Amino acid sequence: MSSETVKMLYLPETMSNWPWPRAINPRYEEVSAQSNAWFHSFKAFTQRSQDAFDKCDFGRLASLAYPTAAKEHLRTGCDLMNLFFVVDEYTDVEPAPVVREMVDVVIDALNNPHKPRPEGEILLGQVAKEFWELAIKTASPASQKHFVEAFTDYLNSVVIQAKDRDTDTIRTIDSYLKMRRENIGARPSYVPGELHLNLPDEAFYHPVIKELEYHIADLIILDNDIASYNKEQANGDDRHNILTIVMHQLNTDFAGAMKWVCEYHEEVEAKFLDGLKRVPSFGPAVDKELGEYILHLANWPRCNDCWNFESGRYFGKKGLEIQKSRVVPLMPKVQLDPTLKTNQVVVPLVDL
Numbered sequence: 001m002s003s004e005t006v007k008m009l010y011l012p013e014t015m016s017n018w019p020w021p022r023a024i025n026p027r028y029e030e031v032s033a034q035s036n037a038w039f040h041s042f043k044a045f046t047q048r049s050q051d052a053f054d055k056c057d058f059g060r061l062a063s064l065a066y067p068t069a070a071k072e073h074l075r076t077g078c079d080l081m082n083l084f085f086v087v088d089e090y091t092d093v094e095p096a097p098v099v100r101e102m103v104d105v106v107i108d109a110l111n112n113p114h115k116p117r118p119e120g121e122i123l124l125g126q127v128a129k130e131f132w133e134l135a136i137k138t139a140s141p142a143s144q145k146h147f148v149e150a151f152t153d154y155l156n157s158v159v160i161q162a163k164d165r166d167t168d169t170i171r172t173i174d175s176y177l178k179m180r181r182e183n184i185g186a187r188p189s190y191v192p193g194e195l196h197l198n199l200p201d202e203a204f205y206h207p208v209i210k211e212l213e214y215h216i217a218d219l220i221i222l223d224n225d226i227a228s229y230n231k232e233q234a235n236g237d238d239r240h241n242i243l244t245i246v247m248h249q250l251n252t253d254f255a256g257a258m259k260w261v262c263e264y265h266e267e268v269e270a271k272f273l274d275g276l277k278r279v280p281s282f283g284p285a286v287d288k289e290l291g292e293y294i295l296h297l298a299n300w301p302r303c304n305d306c307w308n309f310e311s312g313r314y315f316g317k318k319g320l321e322i323q324k325s326r327v328v329p330l331m332p333k334v335q336l337d338p339t340l341k342t343n344q345v346v347v348p349l350v351d352l
Helices: 028-040 047-056 058-065 071-091 096-111 124-135 141-166 173-183 186-194 207-234 242-250 254-276 284-310 316-325
Strands: 008-010 327-329
Touching: 008 254, 028 058, 028 071, 047 071, 058 071, 058 186, 058 284, 071 096, 071 124, 071 141, 071 186, 096 124, 096 141, 141 173, 141 186, 173 186, 173 207, 173 242, 186 207, 186 284, 207 242, 207 254, 207 284, 242 254, 284 316, 316 327
Parallel strands: none
Antiparallel strands: 008 327
16 A cells, blocks of 8 residues: 555554653753854745745754753754754755765854855855854864764765755665665764763764664654655655655555564663663763763653654644544645755645
8 A cells, every 4th residue: 555545644652651651841941043044044945945944943842852961062962953854954965976965064164163164155154153153152072072973874865865855766674774874964963962061982982872872863763754754755755764765665554664663662772771781881980971861852742752742843833632532634745946056945834
């Protein structure tokens, strides 16, 4: 059964047994407004698309992700979510060679945040420069290193996604998850939660810690793909979604794919909880910081799930209603203009 024959989509409550509850930073409204004012100053989109961006409420996402962060570090988190958005929207409408040029600009800006950007360069360079130039003022040396590494890996994965889009590739489950763990942007998104920490390499890069990070990334991927599937299938951009990939690889229908995703979600939850028991000790001082970092990781799936429904990104104004009912009507297919490029980016509005 194809997705077109499904009239209503059921969204399972995958996070019902996750032990960490929702929390939001009390500085949400103040800091989000500051970050959005900064981002609006770039005039990166048309007015209609800017309105759609505002409905996404990325400041809420950051405030859910970093509920205990100091004001300056929450600002870094808010700015980062806005940077992610403009990178995604600009690169989604370009072929891989152009995307490669774009991400190289962003990589250069992160590695040279005090260097003036060349005249005529794509806007992404200036956005990345200003974001990172402010962030490093209050970021520990270790967290700065981790962010540049992680965001570079994310950007390189955006090029791979563009190549898949160019060739109309549908990956296998394993290859999709391997690539999507970088492409979802989880690793750089962890960093605002460690800006005040200075974790040594032997702790941060320990295999158990890396394993925990990737389990959290998988949970984010699964819940993001469940929430975004309806919008993506309507826009004809669902090749890069675990539900489409499972339907294709396992020759099953939407319900069968959702069943597989839910079962895998439960497996990953169990693996994360088991991994917590295997975290080694690095001494009292490091263990305290590492424990704080792990708690930050554990909050991310809850944060992501809540934002999926609290923002207007995937369900418009009906997110909280759908969060309770768990049922959403299948959106009709829409025809997007394939000739639009970065200076004409249109962010689709969701109107259920």
